[in-house]
Amino acid sequence: MEQRNIEFFWDAASPYTYLAATQIEALAARAGAGLQWRPFLLGKVFEATGNSMPAAVPAKGKHLFCDVQRWARHYGVPVAFPKIFPVNSVLALRAGIAAGAQGKSAAFALAVMRAYWAEGADISQPASVSAAASAAGLDGAALLAQAQEQPVKDQLRANTEEAVRRGAFGAPTFFVGEQMFWGNDRLVLLEEFLRGKLAA
């Protein structure tokens, strides 16, 4: 059988994307699937689809961090509510595109999400993005410069538009071919699908 590929659309501003990011590499390995990390801008997805962040409903916003903490305990990963929330993640996502061009998609994505969701960093700031780049084994200053290049900006926009065109309305979003899975809480279904346990 041809190896299947997971496209993982991530935005560092999303807590459930952070949670999923901590699990997705092990999941792909268990299922024998490829994994492609694709930055996209969740705010633009919301604009395009009429969806909104959970905290737009006050009672949902009030419950959000309790729920995120439970998942973090379930997975055994650190979490701390950010000082700045929501955060402008455009720079971090552009840097994610540039990191991908150097084969460091996953390492950078994990570093920048851990910085924001567990270490109190304000990832809207160049210094935080540069530090995440260093943690991922990249040259921080060079990555910040690359993040400002037009083709990198265009790629982030194109990823976002493509995800919306394929049906995305939130984050994290996973595609396996035309099959879409939405949410950290769908990892169990994604894995079963990859193992052939769910019919398409």
Next chain:
Amino acid sequence: MEQRNIEFFWDAASPYTYLAATQIEALAARAGAGLQWRPFLLGKVFEATGNSMPAAVPAKGKHLFCDVQRWARHYGVPVAFPKIFPVNSVLALRAGIAAGAQGKSAAFALAVMRAYWAEGADISQPASVSAAASAAGLDGAALLAQAQEQPVKDQLRANTEEAVRRGAFGAPTFFVGEQMFWGNDRLVLLEEFLRGKLAA
């Protein structure tokens, strides 16, 4: 240790409530917890909290049944998209209150949700509610009459208002004391909490 109790707030109009309902009794048994089935009116919860049904976002609505089908396959339970959706579930929920007064909460709730989510019944109609009552071992005509009594109507309203006051904004909603869990996709966290694996 004192036995813990799960309060399961359900509305038959919600697909994720149906999915959770097929699993919750076994979960409670595994965890050694009590289980209380409490009808509430999701539409009023949405009104009170400013939340809305998933299908209010077209892309989300388009994805909904695919997702529901995957969960049904994951659990090994039947599902078929209803002919009438959304459905007016007020009569079914009032009947659920009346069934509870006769110790038949779970049997009636499961029967009426199975009728709607797997057997194509229009549960806004008295005949469908009566049939579900019979399937649950109740007198259908008597239950329909009881569903029209003022104390039954008042109890449904009170359940709904109580759930909102305690933080609910969607369905299914589970409480274990003051701890709230929202969604079929949180059953794994609910069970871990009951087993003492998640700190409060």
